[in-house]
Amino acid sequence: MRPVCLDSSAWIEIAHNGPNAEAFLKAVHAMDQVIVSTITFYEVYKYTLIRADETRAQQLADLLQQGHVVPPDTQIAIAAAKVGQRHKIAMADALIYATAIAHNATLWTQDADFKKLPQVKFLPKPAL
Numbered sequence: 001m002r003p004v005c006l007d008s009s010a011w012i013e014i015a016h017n018g019p020n021a022e023a024f025l026k027a028v029h030a031m032d033q034v035i036v037s038t039i040t041f042y043e044v045y046k047y048t049l050i051r052a053d054e055t056r057a058q059q060l061a062d063l064l065q066q067g068h069v070v071p072p073d074t075q076i077a078i079a080a081a082k083v084g085q086r087h088k089i090a091m092a093d094a095l096i097y098a099t100a101i102a103h104n105a106t107l108w109t110q111d112a113d114f115k116k117l118p119q120v121k122f123l124p125k126p127a128l
Contacts, residue, residue, distance in 0.1 A: 003068075004028060005035040005100035007093070007109040008043035015048060015060050019126040020110055027108045027121070034067030037099040039092050041069060070099050089113045 006014075010024040028034055041064050048057040072080070076098045083101075084094035093113050100107040101119060108121045115122045 001029065001033060003033045003035050003103055003105035005037065005103065005105040005107045007096050007107060007111055007114070008040045009111045010108050011040060011044045011060070011064065012047055013110060015044070016051070020123045023123055024108055031066040035100060035103045035105045036064045036067040036069045037096045038069060038071045039095045043092065070103065072099065076102050087117065
């Protein structure tokens with residue numbers, strides 16, 4: 001089974017029980033098959049500090065650490081730079097995507113910046 005990598009928008013959707021939370025949770029078959037970019041880790045922790053509190057942020061950090069947390073190395077940084085330039089996506093998104101690709105993982109997201117990239121499972125955000 002191919003590993004999965006959820007981007008920040010997917011983890012935030014799960015953490016705050018958004019409309020796509022159930023679908024993202026189904027993608028996570030086993031935490032030992034989940035790739036977590038340290039960029040995602042940072043974004044989820046910071047978002048939760050702002051929207052909730054440090055206790056909730058730490059709970060999410062504990063969950064994310066059950067996956068395979070991957071810092072960006074030079075190969076991921078170079079791949080991210082190329083992807084960012086080619087597809088006009090921001091640095092953080094490019095690093096998350098490059099991390100998923102480096103680990104042959106499917107990237108699950110609701111961020112439209114990833115919508116047309118290979119190895120991406122895009123779920124649109126439901127209308128409010």
